[in-house]
Amino acid sequence: MLFFVALAAVEIIFHAKTFAIARPAQNLDPPFYVGCQNPVLNGADRANATFVMLARNRDIGGALSSIRSVQDQFNHNFHYPWVFLNDEPWTENFVTQVSDLIAEYDANAIPVFEVIPENMWGYPDWIDRDKARSSMDNMKAQDVPYAGKESYHHMCRFNSGFFFDHHALLPYKWYWRVEPSISFTCAITYDPFVEMERHDKRYGYTVALWEVGKSVPSLFRKIADWKASRSISTTTLWTAMMQPSYLPWPLRSLAAWLPYHDSSGDSWNLCHFWSNFEIADMDLFRSSEYRDLFHYLDQDGGFYYERWGDAPVHSLAAALLLRPDQVHHFAEFGYTHSPFQYCPWTPTPDELQHGGLVPSKADRKGGHKNAKYLGCNCKCDSKAEVIRPTCFNRLRQTVM
Ligand SMILES: *[C@@H]1O[C@H](CO)[C@@H](O)[C@H](O)[C@H]1NC(C)=O
Numbered sequence: 001m002l003f004f005v006a007l008a009a010v011e012i013i014f015h016a017k018t019f020a021i022a023r024p025a026q027n028l029d030p031p032f033y034v035g036c037q038n039p040v041l042n043g044a045d046r047a048n049a050t051f052v053m054l055a056r057n058r059d060i061g062g063a064l065s066s067i068r069s070v071q072d073q074f075n076h077n078f079h080y081p082w083v084f085l086n087d088e089p090w091t092e093n094f095v096t097q098v099s100d101l102i103a104e105y106d107a108n109a110i111p112v113f114e115v116i117p118e119n120m121w122g123y124p125d126w127i128d129r130d131k132a133r134s135s136m137d138n139m140k141a142q143d144v145p146y147a148g149k150e151s152y153h154h155m156c157r158f159n160s161g162f163f164f165d166h167h168a169l170l171p172y173k174w175y176w177r178v179e180p181s182i183s184f185t186c187a188i189t190y191d192p193f194v195e196m197e198r199h200d201k202r203y204g205y206t207v208a209l210w211e212v213g214k215s216v217p218s219l220f221r222k223i224a225d226w227k228a229s230r231s232i233s234t235t236t237l238w239t240a241m242m243q244p245s246y247l248p249w250p251l252r253s254l255a256a257w258l259p260y261h262d263s264s265g266d267s268w269n270l271c272h273f274w275s276n277f278e279i280a281d282m283d284l285f286r287s288s289e290y291r292d293l294f295h296y297l298d299q300d301g302g303f304y305y306e307r308w309g310d311a312p313v314h315s316l317a318a319a320l321l322l323r324p325d326q327v328h329h330f331a332e333f334g335y336t337h338s339p340f341q342y343c344p345w346t347p348t349p350d351e352l353q354h355g356g357l358v359p360s361k362a363d364r365k366g367g368h369k370n371a372k373y374l375g376c377n378c379k380c381d382s383k384a385e386v387i388r389p390t391c392f393n394r395l396r397q398t399v400m
Pocket of ligand 1 (some may be wrong): 170
């Protein structure tokens with residue numbers, strides 16, 4: 001008996017060890033620049049890139065404040081174009097106010113205002129609407145954020161599978177997603193698109209945090225099954241998004257039926273990139289692999305029967321389809337989207353060695369001895385809560 005218990009314990013330890021991340025010998029994803037630059041303009045060497053904002057007419061106030069922040073902190077030097085998408089026709093008020101604001105910075109800019117076609121926004125015909133409605137009511141009763149709102153589900157599906165095919169975005173390769181009511185709290189004095197391209201990066205983020213588990217009970221299982229069926233090899237970033245089961249071997253696979261577990265009974269740790277800010281290469285989403293993944297997820301119906309967000313879909317896809325070093329953390333971009341913010345700090349050498357990307361909360365409160373801003377002229381938000389370092393530290397181990 002004792003022998004079997006010992007054997008099981010040894011097996012569990014070995015199993016858990018297969019989830020350890022081998023950290024690279026050097027930092028594979030340092031910031032492109034630290035501190036303020038005399039804007040690095042690259043002359044004619046601009047990227048094939050645009051800003052994209054999805055908004056409703058009533059978001060006008062938040063849209064204006066986001067645009068102002070982006071223009072002030074970055075785009076008054078770089079002059080990238082803006083594309084605005086709406087599922088309904090734009091009001092003249094929205095178009096005029098936004099155009100006037102952009103013209104204050106750049107008289108030659110021609111912002112584009114487009115409507116999303118019906119085939120990209122709304123229920124596909126295989127969705128059982130009664131079932132969708134009752135799932136939404138259920139999720140709402142369980143306080144899953146926004147899950148009761150049909151349009152929120154349409155939006156998550158659009159951002160997961162369609163935005164990059166919208167005709168207003170087809171002329172571009174790179175996008176920077178901006179949401180209403182966000183702000184950048186540091187100046188950005190170099191061109192992130194050009195640097196992404198130069199450094200072979202495909203997907204960039206500022207915030208990594210935990211997903212609300214109740215919004216995605218079966219998403220991870222579906223994606224893990226897709227990964228297995230397409231024989232996609234496991235990257236360290238994928239592993240970093242998982243946690244091992246500590247059940248003994250014969251029981252482990254029974255756990256496969258729990259939310260966000262894969263068929264072996266190990267689970268997603270719910271860490272993902274917050275997609276309301278993204279700078280990425282649309283060719284990632286336009287690839288046949290990503291289209292196949294999205295189509296598979298879309299057929300399943302979880303965008304409606306659950307509340308799958310585009311953030312976990314993009315994040316898990318990036319972990320599957322990219323090398324970890326093709327995913328870039330904009331460690332020097334201060335960013336606020338209420339109620340959370342990311343504020344750039346430099347970890348101490350000791351923290352770095354232990355996988356600490358950002359100092360712990362306690363350290364920060366007391367004023368971290370060696371913490372310095374990575375960013376340029378940062379004025380972090382005094383009200384929004386600073387994102388905890390746990391997810392960052394886990395995911396960043398793959399590259400530093
Ligand atoms: C920009 O990228 C898009 C999508 O890859 C491509 O169709 C277009 O030709 C590119 N434009 C330029 C000027 O390179």
